[in-house]
Amino acid sequence: MMSKNFKIALLVSILLLGIVLYVNLSGPLSVTAQAEETPFSSFFKRFKWGPFKIEVNFSRIKEYPFPGRMWYPLEVSEEFKEKVINIAKSDPDVEKxxxxxYNITCVKPIVKTVIDANGKVAFKAKSAVLVLRKxxxxxxxxxxxxxxxxxxRxxxxxxxxIVKS
Incomplete structure (x- = not known):
């Protein structure tokens, strides 16, 4: 027969093993779930991940920025939007x-932030992502x-x- 202390130690070991497995299986999700340069903002906000049905909420990623990234609201001028749309419409693949x-839904500028030696900050949108939906x-x-x-690109x-009942 097992002693009472051995039973408690066995139960605690199984519980700790379960916690370690849960942490190891759910930890990498935030790292591998979203490609860094794909601007998923509303189309794929949530996924159920794998057989464990662990939910990944992409809409909360902006609340926990990666090092070196700043999250702030930007107001994009109509002139910039029109310039991006006109450049895109001149491409034969986009025209197709x-x-x-497909409908144009939004223009998301990719803003580069540069801080010079004197501490002056400069923002420049050298490129943008045009989102089309169908x-x-x-x-x-x-x-x-x-x-x-x-x-x-x-x-x-x-x-x-596919929903099956």
Whole structure:
């Protein structure tokens, strides 16, 4: 027969092992769940992750910024938006997406912050991401280089949901 002290030690060991497994399985989610340069702001706000149904909430990522990042509201001028949209519309691939029914939903500038030796801060939006949507299942991100007047990258994401009872 097992002694009372051995039973308590065994129970505590199993409990600690469970906690360690939970922490190790849920810890990497915040690191691997979102590509760093993909601006998921509202399309994929929440995912159920893996067989454990651990929920990852992308809408809260901005509350816990990574080192070196600043999160602040930006007001984008209509002139900047129009410039980005006109550059994107001049690209044949973007024009094809627009003809397929994608709609322009927002322009997100990528702002570079530079602090010089005297401590002066300068902000410059050298590029932007144009978000295109089609229905609720398709989204496209178009990276626009504003300085060189060209589209540098297009990323199209399709979401399919199959509900079974």
């Amino acid at each position: 997406l627009l003809s397929e029914g 229905n609720t299942s398709r989204i496209a991100f178009v990276w626009v280089d504003v300085e060189n007047n060209k589209v540098t 297009i990323e199209i994401i399709t979401r399919t949901v």
